[in-house]
Amino acid sequence: MKDGDGQPTRREILTGLLRTSVTAGAAGTLYAVLRERPGPAPSAPRTFDWRRTGDAASGAIARGPDPAVNVRRAITAIGGMKRFIGTGETVLIKPNVGWDRLPEQAANTDPQVVAELVRLCLAAGAARVLVADFPCNDPRRSFTRSGIGPAAREAGATVFHPPRLGTVPARLPGVLSGLEVMALLPKADRVINVPVVKHHSLARATLGMKNWFGVLGGGRPRLHQGIHRAIAELGAAFRPTLTVVDATRILVANGPQGGSLDDVRQTRAVAAGTDPVALDAWGASLLRLDPRRLGFIAEAERLGLGTGDPRTLEELGTA
Amino acid sequence: MSWWRRLRLLDQLVFLAIFLWLLERLAAGDTRALPWAVFHHADPLTAAGLALAHHAIPVALGLSLAVVLLTLVGGRIFCGWICPLGTLQELVARWATPRRLRERLGRNRWRPLYRTKYLVLALLAGWAILGSLQTGLLDPLSLLARGLAGAVWPLLPVRGPVPGGWLAGALLAAVILASLWIPRLFCRAFCPLGAFLGLLARFSLFRIHREDGRCTACNLCVTNCQGADEPLGDHRIEECMVCLECIGDCSEQAITWRFSPGRPPHPAIPDLSRRHALGTLAGGLVLGPVLRVAGGGRTTRHADAIRPPGAVPEDAFLDRCVKCMLCQQACPTGAIQPALAQAGVEGFWTPILSMRRGWCEYTCTRCGEACPTGAITPLTVERKLGLDGGEPVRIGTAFIDRGMCLPWGMATPCIVCEEMCPTDPKAIWLEETVARRPDGSTVRLQRPHVDPERCVGCGICENRCPVGERAAIRVTTAGESRSPAAQMLAPRPDSSRKGTGTS
Numbered sequence: 061m062k063d064g065d066g067q068p069t070r071r072e073i074l075t076g077l078l079r080t081s082v083t084a085g086a087a088g089t090l091y092a093v094l095r096e097r098p099g100p101a102p103s104a105p106r107t108f109d110w111r112r113t114g115d116a117a118s119g120a121i122a123r124g125p126d127p128a129v130n131v132r133r134a135i136t137a138i139g140g141m142k143r144f145i146g147t148g149e150t151v152l153i154k155p156n157v158g159w160d161r162l163p164e165q166a167a168n169t170d171p172q173v174v175a176e177l178v179r180l181c182l183a184a185g186a187a188r189v190l191v192a193d194f195p196c197n198d199p200r201r202s203f204t205r206s207g208i209g210p211a212a213r214e215a216g217a218t219v220f221h222p223p224r225l226g227t228v229p230a231r232l233p234g235v236l237s238g239l240e241v242m243a244l245l246p247k248a249d250r251v252i253n254v255p256v257v258k259h260h261s262l263a264r265a266t267l268g269m270k271n272w273f274g275v276l277g278g279g280r281p282r283l284h285q286g287i288h289r290a291i292a293e294l295g296a297a298f299r300p301t302l303t304v305v306d307a308t309r310i311l312v313a314n315g316p317q318g319g320s321l322d323d324v325r326q327t328r329a330v331a332a333g334t335d336p337v338a339l340d341a342w343g344a345s346l347l348r349l350d351p352r353r354l355g356f357i358a359e360a361e362r363l364g365l366g367t368g369d370p371r372t373l374e375e376l377g378t379a
Numbered sequence: 380m381s382w383w384r385r386l387r388l389l390d391q392l393v394f395l396a397i398f399l400w401l402l403e404r405l406a407a408g409d410t411r412a413l414p415w416a417v418f419h420h421a422d423p424l425t426a427a428g429l430a431l432a433h434h435a436i437p438v439a440l441g442l443s444l445a446v447v448l449l450t451l452v453g454g455r456i457f458c459g460w461i462c463p464l465g466t467l468q469e470l471v472a473r474w475a476t477p478r479r480l481r482e483r484l485g486r487n488r489w490r491p492l493y494r495t496k497y498l499v500l501a502l503l504a505g506w507a508i509l510g511s512l513q514t515g516l517l518d519p520l521s522l523l524a525r526g527l528a529g530a531v532w533p534l535l536p537v538r539g540p541v542p543g544g545w546l547a548g549a550l551l552a553a554v555i556l557a558s559l560w561i562p563r564l565f566c567r568a569f570c571p572l573g574a575f576l577g578l579l580a581r582f583s584l585f586r587i588h589r590e591d592g593r594c595t596a597c598n599l600c601v602t603n604c605q606g607a608d609e610p611l612g613d614h615r616i617e618e619c620m621v622c623l624e625c626i627g628d629c630s631e632q633a634i635t636w637r638f639s640p641g642r643p644p645h646p647a648i649p650d651l652s653r654r655h656a657l658g659t660l661a662g663g664l665v666l667g668p669v670l671r672v673a674g675g676g677r678t679t680r681h682a683d684a685i686r687p688p689g690a691v692p693e694d695a696f697l698d699r700c701v702k703c704m705l706c707q708q709a710c711p712t713g714a715i716q717p718a719l720a721q722a723g724v725e726g727f728w729t730p731i732l733s734m735r736r737g738w739c740e741y742t743c744t745r746c747g748e749a750c751p752t753g754a755i756t757p758l759t760v761e762r763k764l765g766l767d768g769g770e771p772v773r774i775g776t777a778f779i780d781r782g783m784c785l786p787w788g789m790a791t792p793c794i795v796c797e798e799m800c801p802t803d804p805k806a807i808w809l810e811e812t813v814a815r816r817p818d819g820s821t822v823r824l825q826r827p828h829v830d831p832e833r834c835v836g837c838g839i840c841e842n843r844c845p846v847g848e849r850a851a852i853r854v855t856t857a858g859e860s861r862s863p864a865a866q867m868l869a870p871r872p873d874s875s876r877k878g879t880g881t882s
Contacts, residue, residue, distance in 0.1 A: 160742055196799060196843075198711040198740045200408045205742075223536070261809055261825065262794040281795040281845040285785065319803025 106231050108241075109299040110251040111334070112144055119333020119372065121342065124379035127308045128176040130330035134304070135180060137376055138332060144301050145250055147185035152192060152248035153177055153217065154300075155208055156256050156271050159317040160197035163207050166309040166324040167317045169256045171207035173306045173330060177252060178215035192220040192244050193274045196317070199223070220244060227277035234293045235286060240277035250301040253336070257307045257327075257343040259315030263287045263356060265347050266316045267340040268303045269295035270356070288355025295336055295356075295365045303339045304332045310346055331373060337366030338373055345370050381627035387459065391466040398463040402524065405708045405749060406532055415705060416751030418463070418520050423447050423579075424572040425701050428514040429752060431507035433698040437753045447579060454580040458566055458573055459605055459620030464519035465566050467555050469605065472562030480602065486561055487604040489615060493567045496574035498659045503571050505663025510694075511671065511725050515702030517571050525704040525728065526551025529717055532708065539713035539736055547704070547717055547728065567607050567618070577617035584640045587614050587625065593633035600625035600634060610634055670724040677725070680865060682855040684722035685732040685775045685836065687715055688739055689747040689758040692861045699754035702728040706746035706755055712737030714838065715746060730755075732774065734838030734854050739774060741801035741837055775836030776858040776867070777806070777829050783851035786824045790814040796827050796840035796852050806833035807840060831858060831868055 068076075120137035122130040135141055145151055155169035163170055174191060181189045191212040195202035199221040203209035209219050227240035245251075255271035262284055263270060272294040273280055283290035307330065313323040327346055333339050337360045341351035351357050357368040398418055405415050416439070419425060426436050426443040446457050458465050477483055499517060506513045515521040530548020533541045557564040566573050587610050600610045603625075608618035610625040626634050671677065677694055687706050690696050707715040707730055714737030717728045730746070732739060742764065747757040758772060765771030777796075781787040786794075797807040809825035816822055829852075836854045844850035859865045 160740065196839075197801075198743065200711065201740065201742065223538070226536075261797055262792065279845075281793075281843050284793050284795055284798075284845070285791050287792065314804060316798060317801060319801070 106233055107297045107299070108245055108251075110248065110301045111299050112301060117333070117335040117338070117366065117372070118374075119331060119335055119338055120374040120376055121329055121331040122376045122379065123329045125328055126379075127170050127172040127306070127328075127330060129379055130308075130328070131173055131176040131304065131332070132180070133376055133379060134330050134332035137374055138334070141180040141184035145181050145184040145186050148187045149185075149249035150188045150190065150247060151181045151186045151301075152190045152244055152251045153181070153212075153254060154251060154271065154275060155191065155193060155254040155306075156258075156266075156274065157193040157202050157206050157208050157221070158196045158274065160195075160201040160205050161317060161319070162205055164309070164321060164324070165318050166256065166258065166311040167315075167319075168202070168206035168208065169254050169306045170308040171211035173304065173308060174208050174254060175211040175215040177254065177304060178212055178217040181252075182216050186250075189215075189217040190220060190244055190248065191217045192225055192242060194222060194225075194242065194276070195274075232297050235283060235290050236276075236293055236297055239279050242275040242277075245275060251298075252302045252304060253298075253300040254304045254306060255343070257305060257310040257346050258318070259311055259313050259323075259347060261315065263291060264354060265340075265344045265349055267343040268305060268336050269340055269360060272298045288359050291356035292359035292363055292365070295360045296363050299365075300336065302332060302334060303336045304330065305339045305343050306330060307343065307346055310343075312347060333373060335366040335372065337361060337368055338370055341368045342370035342373055383623055384627060387622060390460050391463075391469070394461050395463040395466045398523070399527075402527055402532070402705075402708055405705065405745075406528075406538065408711055408745075412748070415709070415749040416703075417442070419524075419701065419703055419705070419751035421446050422518065422520050422572065423450075424514050424518055424575050425520075425752065427575065428503065428507045428512050428701070429699060431504060432510050432512040433695070439751070446576075450576045450579040451582055451584070453585045454583040454616065454619050454621045455573065455576045455606070456621045457576060458570075459622040462519055462566075462572075464523040464554065465563060465605075465620070467523070468558040468563045468565060471555055472558040475559040483603075484598055484601050487601045487607050489607045489609050489618065490568075493607060493618065494655075495568050496570055496577075498655060499569055500571045500574040501656050501659040502663040502666075505660045506667045509664065509667040510698055511667050512698050512701065513725070514571060515700065516728065517569060518701060518703075519565070519570055519572055521701050521703040522547075522551060522554065524708070525702060525717065528704045528708040541707070541713075541716055542733070542736070543717045543719045546719070563605055563607075563620075566605075566620070580617050580619065583616065584638055585636060586616055586639055587619060588635050588637050588639050589614065590633045590635075593631045595631055595633075597630065599628045599630060602628050673724055677723075679723070680856060680862065681722050681726070682857075683731065684718060684726060685734075685838075685854060685856055686859070686861070687730055687732065687746040687755045688763055688772045688774050689744070689756045690774075690861055691754060691756060696754050697725050697729070699752045700729045701752055701754075703751060704728075704730060705749040705751065706730045709745040709749040710737060711743060711745065712740055712842075714738050714842075732838060732854075734841035735848065735850065738839040738842040739835075739837040741835075741839075770860065771802075771835050773835045773858050773860045775838075775854040775856045776831050776834045777836065777838070777840050777852050777854045778857075779827060779829060780851045780853065783846050783849070784827065785846065785851070786814075786826045788851075790816050790822055790824065792822070792824055793845065794825055794827065795843050795845060797825075799839045799843050801837060801839065802833050802835060804833065806830045806835070827852070834858070 118138045120134045122133035155174045159167040161167035178189045228243045230241040255268045258266045260266040269291045307327045311318045344351045361368045420439045420442040423443040426440040525547040529541045529544025532538045554565040605622040606618040606620040608615040714732040715730045716733045718731045744758045747755045761767040763772045785791040800807040838854045840852045841850040
């Protein structure tokens with residue numbers, strides 16, 4: 061059915077088109093039917109709890125010039141990493157990588173503390189160790205200049221940050237409602253929170269529970285309107301396996317990002333433990349604040365998240 | 380496919396790939412000092428435009444001399460073998476090639492419309508003489524980079540939205556898709572770079588040569604002709620893109636590309652009436668000032684035209700910026716956006732910072748590294764932050780809108796702007812106060828103030844302010860370092876507040 065110059069006729073074109081569309085439609089329908097149906101978006105739990113059940117609260121403070129040694133001593137004193145990390149588990153380490161600052165400026169967690177934790181987790185049998193944060197500054201710069209990206213990778217962790225790391229919806233309670241959380245959170249079996257001790261003009265101190273700001277998506281600036289309550293609610297919404305407070309250096313003014321070395325004090329200490337409130341109270345005392353007069357610590361105690369008394373932590377002294 | 384057709388396609392794809400790879404690396408924050416602007420540095424239209432408008436050519440643009448020489452030797456090889464926008468059009472045109480030979484011949488015949496590009500060039504030259512560099516509007520390299528940065532990269536999940544980008548993307552799409560109808564319509568009819576190279580190509584040493592005795596006037600040479608330069612008749616040398624398709628398509632081996640200098644070109648002058656050309660140039664000379672005045676003029680300072688750090692003073696900036704938006708592609712936070720009306724008519728599609736889209740990262744100097752023409756001068760981190768003993772580079776100053784600010788207007792605690800402020804000591808300081816709430820109770824508040832001597836206008840405060848899409852703290856160009864007229868503070872003999880750690 062060709063005409064003179066070998067071109068297809070209109071009829072042929074129309075039949076061809078019809079045949080193609082019917083085939084494509086059938087294939088599409090088949091795909092739609094056979095494809096695994098995603099149900100309604102999986103609702104994340106209202107709160108996240110990564111604690112090892114049945115553990116009595118414990119904590120220890122180690123002092124000395126080498127941050128990695130401090131980490132090892134503190135962890136050993138509370139029973140060793142094997143007590144907290146099971147074989148084959150996925151561990152998320154959440155340092156404070158908020159700012160495009162050098163380690164010496166004490167705006168971020170010390171990279172050696174993070175790297176040592178990565179090594180301890182891997183040695184304890186963790187299948188994967190993830191290091192992630194949502195920085196306030198450009199993520200690439202923050203992870204590089206803080207030294208945490210290179211140090212964690214070298215220690216064997218996988219490092220995640222935006223733009224490749226996104227958020228997922230989470231039905232968090234109270235003042236946190238409507239905020240999304242870091243997409244890695246639901247995938248982690250264990251989470252270690254690794255804050256650095258810093259001054260903060262509104263909360264007066266930014267420590268472990270405040271460090272959970274870094275797993276929240278957009279909209280988190282509005283939490284400052286009732287900061288003490290918000291920090292305590294963060295502590296209730298995210299219950300870590302371990303909290304490791306980095307006080308290798310602390311930032312005593314111009315927090316939370318500082319800049320000047322005049323605002324940095326060399327405290328050369330690391331504390332680790334399972335009571336986030338006691339550890340925050342210890343960090344606050346380093347900033348010469350009375351822990352129980354800090355709104356967020358009092359609020360956290362009231363919510364039953366721990367004790368605001370830093371004396372519950374075992375002092376290991378200088379190595 | 381003849382071997383040189385394959386060779387040319389391969390060559391074009393390599394150049395296109397390099398162009399795209401550089402853009403991708405720039406957006407990905409590659410820390411190597413790659414030659415981000417190498418294509419723009421090889422662009423003689425940019426060099427000529429800067430010579431007319433700025434009366435100086437940055438050294439890096441010396442690379443364009445290579446393209447000038449290439450054109451004087453072999454004609455518009457750049458158009459047919461290098462230009463990535465030409466390649467994209469050609470790929471689309473190849474895909475849409477009609478099967479009927481007669482239609483293909485029709486699409487590749489010369490049309491009077493193709494003279495338009497010389498008028499475009501005359502218009503842009505007229506504006507450039509007046510000091511308004513607008514070549515970037517239609518320069519193929521700027522047009523492509525801008526369209527990709529504004530409308531293609533934002534589609535990737537890792538890049539933020541570009542509110543003004545759709546317009547640049549629409550022009551790019553129109554240019555590329557027009558080739559469905561007429562191959563390389565933009566190159567043939569509108570490209571000012573093509574017109575400029577065409578004028579040079581009239582003197583080229585190598586050119587298409589036809590053996591009149593062998594030619595049977597079959598027209599086959601037009602079948603795949605990229606430049607619509609009619610090798611069958613009197614060859615239009617300034618239109619030829621040296622694609623050499625005619626050589627392979629000629630069944631009589633009548634066409635060669637060979638060394639034949641000094642032959643008079645056809646037509647003897649560009650195919651324009653002198654009246655048209657001079658009229659366009661004169662029109663440009665008149666229209667330029669009209670548009671400048673209509674856009675507010677150069678003496679008017681635009682509050683929202685916050686230029687990237689290191690940008691030269693506005694007058695010089697408009698003489699140099701070729702609107703390629705490489706700076707936008709380089710910006711890690713997405714703050715740099717193409718201006719629509721914020722910078723006047725002349726400043727259309729020049730880069731400005733939109734602090735709700737991003738902010739100027741304190742230690743970042745990427746935009747100046749990418750800028751091909753020195754409209755944004757490269758800065759060291761020390762120079763930008765004032766660590767070298769000088770004043771830091773300010774791109775503007777933040778102002779608090781007390782009616783919108785939570786502690787000022789609504790007796791609600793908030794210190795986000797202060798927390799984010801990167802300077803040391805912070806340019807935003809807090810004043811402790813006790814305020815009354817509607818129910819009569821009191822609340823302790825810290826109210827933010829901006830210290831204009833310390834603020835560098837980076838805008839992270841505006842970016843993170845929790846109040847609505849319009850922030851309660853906003854940056855304007857007031858106080859920007861590059862403009863003496865923008866200084867609001869009288870210089871102080873006592874500079875005790877400079878330096879660090881003295882709060």
